[in-house]
Amino acid sequence: LIHDLLEFHIVPNVKSKANLPSSRKSNQINSTLIEPRHIPVFASWINKKDSSHYNKKDTPYNFNLLYRSSRDGIGTSSFHRNCDDKGATIFIAKIKDSTQLIGGYNPLDWNGSKWKTTADSFLFNFIDRKNVSTGKVSYINKQAQAIYCSNTWGPTMGNLYCNHDNKWYYDIYSDGERYPNIGIPKKFEVVDYEVFQIVKK
Numbered sequence: 001l002i003h004d005l006l007e008f009h010i011v012p013n014v015k016s017k018a019n020l021p022s023s024r025k026s027n028q029i030n031s032t033l034i035e036p037r038h039i040p041v042f043a044s045w046i047n048k049k050d051s052s053h054y055n056k057k058d059t060p061y062n063f064n065l066l067y068r069s070s071r072d073g074i075g076t077s078s079f080h081r082n083c084d085d086k087g088a089t090i091f092i093a094k095i096k097d098s099t100q101l102i103g104g105y106n107p108l109d110w111n112g113s114k115w116k117t118t119a120d121s122f123l124f125n126f127i128d129r130k131n132v133s134t135g136k137v138s139y140i141n142k143q144a145q146a147i148y149c150s151n152t153w154g155p156t157m158g159n160l161y162c163n164h165d166n167k168w169y170y171d172i173y174s175d176g177e178r179y180p181n182i183g184i185p186k187k188f189e190v191v192d193y194e195v196f197q198i199v200k201k
Contacts, residue, residue, distance in 0.1 A: 030065040033092050033101060033194055037132055039063055042090060045122055045137045046105060046198065060201055063090070067195040069166075076164050079154050079195070084111040086197045091155045093168070093193035094129065095185065101126040102184050103193070104157045106147050116147040123160055125182045136182040145178045155195070160184060 029036050040054040043061050047053070054060070066089065067082040083089060089110065092103040107120040119140065127134040140146045140158065147157055154162030158178030162168050170184045 029063060031092075031194055031196075032068070032070075033094050033129065033192060041132050041135055042105070042124075045124065046090075046107075046120075048120075048139070051132075051135060051137075062199045062201055063196040064199060065194060066197050068192065069190075069194075070192045074166050076152055076154050080110060080151055083195050085109060088198040089195050090198060091193060091195045093190040096189040096191050099128045099130065100185075101129040102160075104155065104160065105198075106155070106157065108147055110147075110149055110155070112149045113151065114149060115145050116149060117144045118146045119143050121146045121157060123157060123179045123182065123184065125184050127183070138179040138182045140179055141176070142178040155193075166190070 029039060036056055039061075040056055040059050041051050042063070043059045044051050044053040046061065066086055067079060069078075072078050072082055087109055088105070088107045090103060090105045092101055094101055102123070102125050104123045105121055107118055108116050121140050123138045125136050125138075126132070142158070145158055148161075150156075152164050154164075154166065156162055159172055160168075160170050160179070166189075167187075168190060169187045170181075171186070172181070
């Protein structure tokens with residue numbers, strides 16, 4: 001590195017190989033809820049791998065922020081205005097008065113008004129958002145009820161609901177657990193939630 005910098009400053013018409021700023025930028029994530037170390041975990045889960053399958057350097061996806069409730073306004077209309085027709089997304093919510101993060105991956109989209117079928121969606125739960133090793137993932141059991149889309153609901157998947165008043169709850173119906181239970185509370189409030197578009201590099 002030192003040799004490259006000296007060569008750049010001493011030898012005319014030599015471009016620097018150091019390229020320091022882009023290296024730092026590649027490890028950043030536009031989020032107030034998660035850190036760069038969460039991204040390889042999510043990418044591993046998306047590809048149905050072990051949590052440690054990817055690292056920061058070989059993560060195969062970009063995570064582009066579409067929506068932040070504290071920035072864009074909390075409510076279903078703002079959520080759908082920013083997130084519909086964007087393809088695969090992941091939403092991340094911080095539970096009030098706790099260190100817990102919950103959320104889900106939707107490989108389809110949020111537009112329309114119906115249940116959507118997929119075998120690739122999942123819910124997740126980090127008991128401590130600062131400690132990625134506390135993360136648990138839950139893949140869909142009942143594929144026909146993987147994703148629920150409606151303009152009067154926020155991000156809703158299987159047993160996990162976000163209604164028009166931003167009230168969140170996890171309910172188990174007579175047809176059983178659409179996603180295996182990983183400790184998501186039955187009723188809770190969130191202080192903020194974010195939605196990221198998942199784009200393959």
